[in-house]
Amino acid sequence: SDYSQEPPRHPCLQINSKATSFAPPRSALGSSYVTPVDLFYKRNHGPIPVVDDIERYCVDITGLIQTPKKLCMRDVRMLPKYNVTAILQCAGNRRTAMSKTRKVRGVGWDVSAIGNAVWRGAKLADVLALVGIPKLTSSTQSGGKHVEFVSIDKCKEENGGPYKASIPLSQATNPEADVLLAYEMNGEPLNRDHGYPLRVIVPGVIGARSVKWLDSINIIAEECQGFFMQKDYKMFPPSVDWDNINWSTRRPQMDFPVQSVICSLEDVQSIKPGKITISGYAASGGGRGIERVDVSIDGGKTWLEASRFQKTGIPYISDHESSDKWAWVLFEITVDIPYSTEIIAKAVDSAANVQPENVRDIWNLRGILNTSWHRVQVRMGH
Ligand code: MTE
Ligand code: MO
16 A cells, blocks of 8 residues: 555654554643644554545435435535534553553554544534434434444555444434534644544544544444454453454444543653652543542552543533533642552543453453553652
8 A cells, every 4th residue: 555645743653563553652641631633643544545626525425315415525514513522542542551461463552542632523413414314313213223434545454445434323313422524623624644624523432433534424224344343343351362253242342431541650650759740631431521530659559539620720520511521531639759659540430430450351352442540650769
């Protein structure tokens, strides 16, 4: 494949061997509520498509509908515009740490395969209403069960075909689910890395379903049969390995579980005696808020509650209307550390879900959803 037309990228991003994943250092992440575009992680399964004739660009809406439609950028921009502040998190975030207990297959990520952005665009529910699909259509009703998004990129996992994914029709037609066809990120037109000219944003769901460089939207009877839905991004138990895997026994992963990460300390970090500030991000899937972030400075024997915030000046209250339900929550606590120790963060979401203690208990062969307690070692220097 042809990687000669890749866009320029920030020099601080860590690049994998195939130049298909890019992530900022963890110290760049926790410091701002909205992640700057150039520091936002990027995951591409093939070369970035070149779309240079925006006048001719359009999205085909086809499948189980009466009248198929070609949607051009002008049509999308004419629909009501929404700003949705939402994280994108790769299901493989923190995979490298999972790989250390037992080898997994997949791109190695530290803790930065996540970012929080303000996405602007039209609601998918409004777009589907244009082709006669009423809002709040239940998935069991006749007229289709899933909405499939197909890209214009080409990836080897699809044997040179496009990247694709689908979500249930009930989610796609629910205005409250805030699924967007987005053309702006943080107030700027989407850049090529993030899906120019148009991408899907499915809030609260693993990043893999937020298809970039949208080419068509298909209403289909069952979930998408593409590689990334059926042969990837599924959560298997630790007993399943490559010699006994049966992909059809599991559902494609959609919502992500509760997560938290310390961004202010490297692992291992050397410190001096005295006060240090421990800070990072916490987030959950499905629109669940963050109820609490607990921090331990003695390897998990005792816990302290960190303070949480989103926008400065407005107190963060989980599930409150002033809070961004699809966004992350930043946390912070200042403590005195007198000796070398292990510092841990764990979050609790609004459904009282808690992060699992040990990564080996949630090991899975694809290395997804590592949401185990986040641990960093600090060494006392002199
Ligand atoms: N969409 C297309 N067309 N091609 C891709 O390779 N990667 C997916 C998703 N959408 C992908 C895609 C994955 S796995 C993730 S985690 C997110 O995009 C990453 O989005 P970002 O690069 O904007 O951060
Ligand atoms: Mo991903």
